[in-house]
Structure formats: C-alpha cells, structure tokens
Amino acid sequence: MQTTATERRDDFGELRNYTDSKFQDRVERTYREMHTNQTLDFVTSNKQKYAALAHGTMDTYQVFKLLEEVHDESDPDNDLPQIVHAYQSAESICEFAMSGETELRADLDIKVLFKPSVWEALPQKWRDLYEQHTLKTLYSHITDWSWFPLLGFIHDLGKVMLLPKFGSLEQWAVVGDTYPVAAPFAASNVFYANSYYTDCADYSNYNIQTSSNFGKYPRNCGFDNVDMSWGHDEYVYEVMQQGSQICPEGLYLLRYHSFYPWHSPQNGVMAYTELASDFDWLMLPLLKAFQKADLYSKTPDLPPQDVLEAKYRKLLDRFIPQKQINW
Ligand SMILES: [Fe+2]
Ligand SMILES: [Fe+2]
Numbered sequence: 001m002q003t004t005a006t007e008r009r010d011d012f013g014e015l016r017n018y019t020d021s022k023f024q025d026r027v028e029r030t031y032r033e034m035h036t037n038q039t040l041d042f043v044t045s046n047k048q049k050y051a052a053l054a055h056g057t058m059d060t061y062q063v064f065k066l067l068e069e070v071h072d073e074s075d076p077d078n079d080l081p082q083i084v085h086a087y088q089s090a091e092s093i094c095e096f097a098m099s100g101e102t103e104l105r106a107d108l109d110i111k112v113l114f115k116p117s118v119w120e121a122l123p124q125k126w127r128d129l130y131e132q133h134t135l136k137t138l139y140s141h142i143t144d145w146s147w148f149p150l151l152g153f154i155h156d157l158g159k160v161m162l163l164p165k166f167g168s169l170e171q172w173a174v175v176g177d178t179y180p181v182a183a184p185f186a187a188s189n190v191f192y193a194n195s196y197y198t199d200c201a202d203y204s205n206y207n208i209q210t211s212s213n214f215g216k217y218p219r220n221c222g223f224d225n226v227d228m229s230w231g232h233d234e235y236v237y238e239v240m241q242q243g244s245q246i247c248p249e250g251l252y253l254l255r256y257h258s259f260y261p262w263h264s265p266q267n268g269v270m271a272y273t274e275l276a277s278d279f280d281w282l283m284l285p286l287l288k289a290f291q292k293a294d295l296y297s298k299t300p301d302l303p304p305q306d307v308l309e310a311k312y313r314k315l316l317d318r319f320i321p322q323k324q325i326n327w
Contacts, residue, residue, distance in 0.1 A: 016266065016295070018190050021076035028191065030074045033172035035189075035196035038229040040182040040206075040216070046173070046230040051238050053326035055166050060316050061309075063157055063327060070159045074176030082156055087308050090152035092293035097135070097148060104145045108135040113288035117268050126281045135289055138282075139249065147250045150315040152293055154240070155257055158232030166327070177260040178228045179272070182206040183215025186271030188261035214274035222277030223256060233258045243325030252283050253290045263287045 021027060067082035099105045110130040111119060119127065130138070161169045179189055184207050185197040197203060206215040213219060217226055228234060237255035240246050246254075256263070261271040263284060302308060317323070 016190075017076050018266065023073075023076055023079065026073045027076045028194075030171045030176055031191040032194070032196045033170065034074075034176055034229065035185070035191065036199045037172060038181050039200060039202045040227060042173075043181050043227045043230045046169075047227070047234065050161075050167075050235050053239060053242060055327045057324050058327050059323050060154065060157070060320055060325065061313060063160060064154070066160050066163060066165075067157070070162055072156075072159065072175045073171045082159055086153050086156060087302055087312075089155065089294050090149045090312065091302055091308075093149045093152040093290070096293055097289055098145065102144045102146045104136045104139075104142075104148070106134060106136050108289065110135060110138065110285045110288075113285060113292065115268060118265075118270060121270070123273075123281075126284075130285060133285075135285060138285060142247065142249060146315065147246050147319055150312065150319060151246070151250050151253055151290065153312045153315070154236060155254055155290075155294065156232060156236075157239075158235035158237075160327075161232060161235055173230050174232050176231065176258065178231050178233055178256075178258045179261050180215065180217070180223075180226045180275060181229055182227060183217060183272075183275070184209060186261050188265035188267050188269050188271035190260070190266050209274070214272075217275055219274050220277055221275060223259070223262075223272075223275060223280050226275050228256075228259065231258060239325065239327055243322070244320045246319050249283065249286060253287060256283075256287060257290060257294060259287075260291075264291050 018027065064083070064086065067086060070082045071079060072082060097105055097108065110133060114122070122130070159174055160166045161174045162171065177190060179186065182202055182205075185192070185203070189197075208215060211219075233255050237251055240254055241251050259272075260266070262273075262276070262280075263270075265271055303311075
C-alpha cells in the first residue's frame with residue numbers, strides 16, 4: 001500500500017498545526033461549529049440514539065472498508081482517506097510498542113511520553129509512580145497485548161457516522177478533539193483564543209467552579225461520569241463494549257483517544273484535571289502511548305495490502321468472534 005505524504009507528527013515539535021495549515025479554513029470551521037453546537041442536550045440525545053446500535057449488523061471489516069469514503073475535516077496536517085490512517089496507526093503501535101505478537105516492549109519509559117514541561121507539572125504522586133515504572137510494569141496485570149495494534153486499526157471507525165447509513169452527522173459532531181460539555185471550557189482546547197465556545201447555548205449555565213463542583217460534575221468524578229462532546233470515540237467505544245472481547249483498558253483508549261486537552265494539550269497545560277479520577281491518572285501513560293501511534297511521528301513502511309488485511313482480519317476474528325455485530 002502506498003503511504004505517501006503525511007505531515008502529521010507527534011506532540012514534541014511544531015505538529016498539529018492549527019495556525020497556518022493548508023487546510024486552515026475547513027479546520028477552523030469544524031471547531032467553530034463544534035464549540036458552538038455541542039450542548040449537553042445534543043450529547044445526551046446522541047449518546048442515547050447511538051447506544052441502541054440500530055444502524056445494522058455488520059462485519060467490522062465491512063465497516064472498515066467504508067472508511068474509504070471518509071475524510072476528516074478537523075485534521076490540519078493531512079487529507080488522506082481514513083483507511084490509510086487505520087493501517088498506519090495499527091502498524092505504528094506494532095513498531096513503537098510491541099515486541100512480538102502478544103508482548104509489550106519492556107523498555108518503554110513513561111517519562112519519554114511526556115513533554116518535559118508537562119512532566120514537571122504533573123502531580124507529585126503520579127510523577128513518582130510513573131517514574132518507578134515502564135509501561136509494561138505499570139500494567140503488569142495485562143499479560144497479552146495482542147489487542148493493542150487492533151485498537152490502532154479500529155479506533156476511528158466511529159467516523160462512519162458521517163455516512164448516510166450511520167446518520168449523516170456533520171463533521172463537527174464526529175471528528176476533532178473532544179472535551180467535557182456542561183463544564184468550564186479549558187484554555188488547552190484548540191481555538192480557545194477564538195472564543196467560539198462563548199456562543200454555545202450552555203456556556204453561561206455551566207461556567208462554574210466551586211469547592212465541590214466543576215461545571216455540572218462533582219470534582220474528580222472520573223471521565224466515565226462526564227459527558228464528553230459527541231464524536232467518533234464514544235460511538236466506537238459503545239459498539240466494541242457491546243460487541244467485542246477487548247479488555248477494559250482497550251475500551252478506555254477507544255473512548256478517550258481524542259481527549260487532547262487532557263492527554264496532549266496544545267498549550268502544554270493538562271486540562272480537566274478537576275474531573276480526573278485516580279483511574280484516569282493511572283490510564284494516562286497508556287493513552288499517551290496510544291496517542292503517539294495515532295499521530296505517528298514517522299510513517300511506517302506498510303506491508304502490502306493483502307498481508308495487512310490478513311493480519312487484521314485475524315485479530316478481528318479473535319476479539320470479535322461472533323463477527324457480525326450491531327452498529
Ligand atoms: Fe480518532
Ligand atoms: Fe486517529
């Protein structure tokens with residue numbers, strides 16, 4: 001498979017260019033509409049609608065093929081079809097994180113996943129814990145990691161919500177970074193300076209912080225108790241939670257991989273720590289490792305299409321043994 005030209009890199013350089021990308025207009029429009037239209041009502045009604053998985057019973061590989069028609073208008077760095085991105089992300093995980101088919105590499109230090117300034121600003125308790133571990137020892141209860149590359153392959157399947165069969169949602173309701181709605185809007189969100197969020201109908205109702213609350217939520221309630229802006233993360237999480245045998249850690253990665261203001265903030269300041277639980281802090285290094293593969297710092301030379309297809313079909317068969325699942 002041809003793997004030409006992608007500019008997309010990880011978050012250690014000038015990457016995720018939101019200031020003068022060649023796709024600036026469509027990227028900015030997507031975020032303007034997102035920050036204006038993602039209300040609590042919008043999120044809860046879509047959550048309910050899509051959790052019913054009433055869009056048909058399909059083989060995941062069939063759904064994957066539909067990505068051929070999907071483009072992500074929030075992506076400032078490339079315009080590749082999503083199908084290429086799926087293979088690249090999956091193969092990046094193999095290259096970056098795996099040693100063989102089931103083992104995680106033993107030498108992945110957690111500290112290197114963070115920008116130095118972000119690392120220094122971490123709460124002492126968590127920095128101390130991360131420092132004592134490699135990725136492998138922090139999650140030593142996971143002994144079989146074969147699902148990890150598969151996640152790279154499926155993580156963006158929720159973008160099919162752009163297609164007629166899956167509801168024809170607008171770009172701003174499917175792609176881009178996610179953030180908690182019904183809560184103060186953090187400066188770590190992209191396009192914060194443009195203040196689009198102040199035009200959201202919810203803005204004045206939930207722009208509150210007290211000793212016990214952050215917006216609508218109790219402090220440190222955990223992201224699983226927060227309503228995130230509606231997008232492709234939550235949909236694929238819901239499908240796989242109901243239809244696959246992927247472990248809870250894997251499902252977590254699907255659900256929060258676009259939560260950039262938390263895991264990889266543009267301005268270097270981790271946001272929404274007010275809502276994070278101990279579990280979210282524990283999952284952060286894994287989310288960072290996944291994010292590095294999603295934004296692959298270099299494009300791996302991909303094996304031929306038929307080899308890739310056989311490899312990921314095999315993983316799908318293992319983790320989705322019933323094959324046909326509800327979407
Ligand atoms: Fe994504
Ligand atoms: Fe992605």
